[in-house]
Amino acid sequence: MTFLSFNHHKDLPLDKDPGTRFLPWLIAFMVYLAALAVIATSIMQSISARWEMGVSDTLTVQIPPQKGMQQDQKQIEASLEILRAHPAVVLAAPVGKARVLELLEPWLGDAASLSDMPLPHLIDVTVRQDVPMDGQALIEQLNKVAPGATLDDHRVWLDRLIQMSRTLEWGAYLVLGLIATVSIGTVFFVTKTGLAIHHDVIEVLHLIGAQDSYIARQFAEHALYMGFRGGLLGLAVAGPTFGGFAYLYHQVDRALLPQIDITALQWVAVLSLPFLSALMGYLTARSAVLNSLKKMI
Amino acid sequence: MVIVKLENVGLRYGVGPEILRDVSLTLEEGSFHFLTGPSGAGKSSLLKLMYLANRPTRGLISLFGSDIATTDRTKLPALRREVGVVFQEFRLLDHLSTFDNVALPMRVANVHEKDIKKHVTELLAWVGLKDHMGARPTTLSGGQQQRVALARAVITRPRLLLADEPTGNVDDKLAVRLLHLLEELNKLGTTIVMATHNEGLVRQFGHPRICIDGGRVEQMGPLRGPRRGNVRMEGKIS
Ligand SMILES: Nc1ncnc2c1ncn2[C@@H]1O[C@H](COP(=O)(O)OP(=O)(O)O)[C@@H](O)[C@H]1O
Numbered sequence: 001m002t003f004l005s006f007n008h009h010k011d012l013p014l015d016k017d018p019g020t021r022f023l024p025w026l027i028a029f030m031v032y033l034a035a036l037a038v039i040a041t042s043i044m045q046s047i048s049a050r051w052e053m054g055v056s057d058t059l060t061v062q063i064p065p066q067k068g069m070q071q072d073q074k075q076i077e078a079s080l081e082i083l084r085a086h087p088a089v090v091l092a093a094p095v096g097k098a099r100v101l102e103l104l105e106p107w108l109g110d111a112a113s114l115s116d117m118p119l120p121h122l123i124d125v126t127v128r129q130d131v132p133m134d135g136q137a138l139i140e141q142l143n144k145v146a147p148g149a150t151l152d153d154h155r156v157w158l159d160r161l162i163q164m165s166r167t168l169e170w171g172a173y174l175v176l177g178l179i180a181t182v183s184i185g186t187v188f189f190v191t192k193t194g195l196a197i198h199h200d201v202i203e204v205l206h207l208i209g210a211q212d213s214y215i216a217r218q219f220a221e222h223a224l225y226m227g228f229r230g231g232l233l234g235l236a237v238a239g240p241t242f243g244g245f246a247y248l249y250h251q252v253d254r255a256l257l258p259q260i261d262i263t264a265l266q267w268v269a270v271l272s273l274p275f276l277s278a279l280m281g282y283l284t285a286r287s288a289v290l291n292s293l294k295k296m297i
Numbered sequence: 298m299v300i301v302k303l304e305n306v307g308l309r310y311g312v313g314p315e316i317l318r319d320v321s322l323t324l325e326e327g328s329f330h331f332l333t334g335p336s337g338a339g340k341s342s343l344l345k346l347m348y349l350a351n352r353p354t355r356g357l358i359s360l361f362g363s364d365i366a367t368t369d370r371t372k373l374p375a376l377r378r379e380v381g382v383v384f385q386e387f388r389l390l391d392h393l394s395t396f397d398n399v400a401l402p403m404r405v406a407n408v409h410e411k412d413i414k415k416h417v418t419e420l421l422a423w424v425g426l427k428d429h430m431g432a433r434p435t436t437l438s439g440g441q442q443q444r445v446a447l448a449r450a451v452i453t454r455p456r457l458l459l460a461d462e463p464t465g466n467v468d469d470k471l472a473v474r475l476l477h478l479l480e481e482l483n484k485l486g487t488t489i490v491m492a493t494h495n496e497g498l499v500r501q502f503g504h505p506r507i508c509i510d511g512g513r514v515e516q517m518g519p520l521r522g523p524r525r526g527n528v529r530m531e532g533k534i535s
């Protein structure tokens with residue numbers, strides 16, 4: 001990778017340090033994990049966005065018909081009372097019989113012939129998206145006044161999935177943070193080791209009038225180079241991994257899984273990883289060296 | 298002009314005894330001193346104070362008129378560049394060629410490569426190492442290493458040259474040759490302090506002395522005349 005070799009003179013033989021051998025591999029592995037984490041995040045975002053679109057702000061409560069009209073009416077009233085008291089509920093209104101018949105007509109035929117059949121009673125509920133709703137608890141409450149009442153719990157189920165994918169998304173960020181921490185720690189350690197190995201040479205440089213920045217720059221550029229090399233290597237391995245995942249993903253029934261959109265920003269994030277790892281190496285090594293040189297007079 | 302001034306300087310390493318005690322001395326610009334004293338007397342320690350490798354435990358040191366205790370740390374490299382050092386055992390960088398070793402002080406001072414090439418080539422010719430520019434120090438003889446070390450010390454034309462037993466591991470003929478090089482530099486205006494064990498050289502070249510013994514330092518006149526008997530202090534490295 002001659003395009004990355006600097007014009008500066010390297011007075012310190014850092015190329016032969018033990019750290020020089022393993023650091024790029026470690027960075028490669030870290031960048032590989034980071035790339036996977038970024039893509040995982042984007043998958044989670046796509047999935048939860050898709051699911052969120054499916055969430056509506058209405059639900060339906062269904063109360064099975066009982067023996068008499070009067071008893072049914074009581075149950076509906078009691079259910080309405082419970083629903084209207086719930087903080088997430090904006091509106092709860094019984095659906096008129098005519099509307100129920102209309103809804104059922106496609107399946108059961110002419111409305112007129114159905115009018116005598118015992119039909120379930122429906123309550124339309126409009127909820128707020130911002131207030132959490134424990135669907136299970138609500139059903140239990142409703143069942144006390146209207147045995148057999150069911151909640152169209154599509155939303156409850158979706159809420160859980162969305163919550164889970166958000167958690168996973170945060171998990172991915174956490175992984176990215178850990179990767180950055182481990183990388184910085186390793187570069188710091190390798191730099192400190194290099195300082196110890198080359199103590200004599202550094203002392204000579206110092207005594208003939210080298211500024212701290214002159215010495216720090218050599219370590220920093222070396223770490224930058226290793227960070228970039230490792231980053232490229234990591235991306236090179238991540239590419240085929242994504243390809244493999246994409247292939248497997250497309251083998252699965254399309255209807256089951258949402259289309260995954262990796263945004264331009266996410267691509268930029270992935271492609272900038274080698275640059276980020278190079279920058280991380282540069283800054284970490286530089287500050288490690290400057291810090292320990294401060295102790296020399 | 299006073300180049301180096303020490304006032305009541307004391308030095309101890311850690312909790313050990315005081316190696317240097319109440320040292321006061323003044324070096325005028327253009328002077329040439331031999332620094333003498335038995336092995337372990339503190340010659341290297343005194344030079345290290347002068348090339349800012351150590352700070353004194355007490356007392357005042359000023360270089361070129363700057364009190365080093367109050368000089369900002371970022372200004373010290375500039376002061377160090379005015380001081381050329383031939384370290385005891387040379388401390389050449391084994392992974393660099395002769396050329397790169399000598400070029401080092403110019404590189405750390407950000408001199409242009411073109412100028413570096415010109416000056417280093419000239420200087421290596423002066424010390425007789427023109428044909429060894431690409432050689433690693435480990436492949437050179439003791440005398441050649443000594444001259445690389447001298448070239449590195451003077452490449453930036455420092456005002457002060459401190460040489461710590463530079464003739465320590467070469468024979469008398471080479472030692473005399475080195476002294477002639479130092480005298481040439483001294484004539485050009487470089488102030489020189491050379492630590493040595495070699496009484497023969499001290500007598501032959503007759504420069505004033507800085508003598509250390511028992512932690513005390515005394516500035517004395519030249520030692521002249523023939524050696525007493527056959528006693529000669531060999532340049533043993535300590
Ligand atoms: N870095 C050090 N730490 C502790 N003691 C030291 C150190 N350097 C020198 N000394 C001690 O200081 C004394 C003077 O040493 P040095 O200045 O090297 O003498 P010289 O150069 O005259 O032989 C010796 O006793 C030596 O052991």
Ligand SMILES: [Mg+2]
Pocket residue numbers: 340341342385461462535
């Ligand atoms: Mg000594």
